[in-house]
Amino acid sequence: MGMVLKRYSTLRPVTLTKISGTGSNTNISEIEKCLDLDMIEPIKITSADSKDMENDMDYFKGWYEDELREFFEEQ
Numbered sequence: 171m172g173m174v175l176k177r178y179s180t181l182r183p184v185t186l187t188k189i190s191g192t193g194s195n196t197n198i199s200e201i202e203k204c205l206d207l208d209m210i211e212p213i214k215i216t217s218a219d220s221k222d223m224e225n226d227m228d229y230f231k232g233w234y235e236d237e238l239r240e241f242f243e244e245q
Contacts, residue, residue: 198235201242 202208215223223230 196239196242198238201238205238205242207238 199208
């Protein structure tokens with residue numbers, strides 16, 4: 171069963187649907203969809219940037235997912 175949370179920003183009201191079973195088991199794509207982050211398009215990068223990203227991908231992916239889950243749980 172989900173719960174709807176309302177949060178107001180200076181730009182527009184945002185309604186977050188709290189996903190049942192949130193926590194470390196929550197799918198990142200579900201959290202991104204609830205926060206409308208799935209609508210963001212990635213920036214264009216150069217091949218040099220792409221190589222740099224590959225080297226750091228695991229570190230930043232883990233950091234991103236941990237921070238996103240923590241932010242979502244606080245809402």
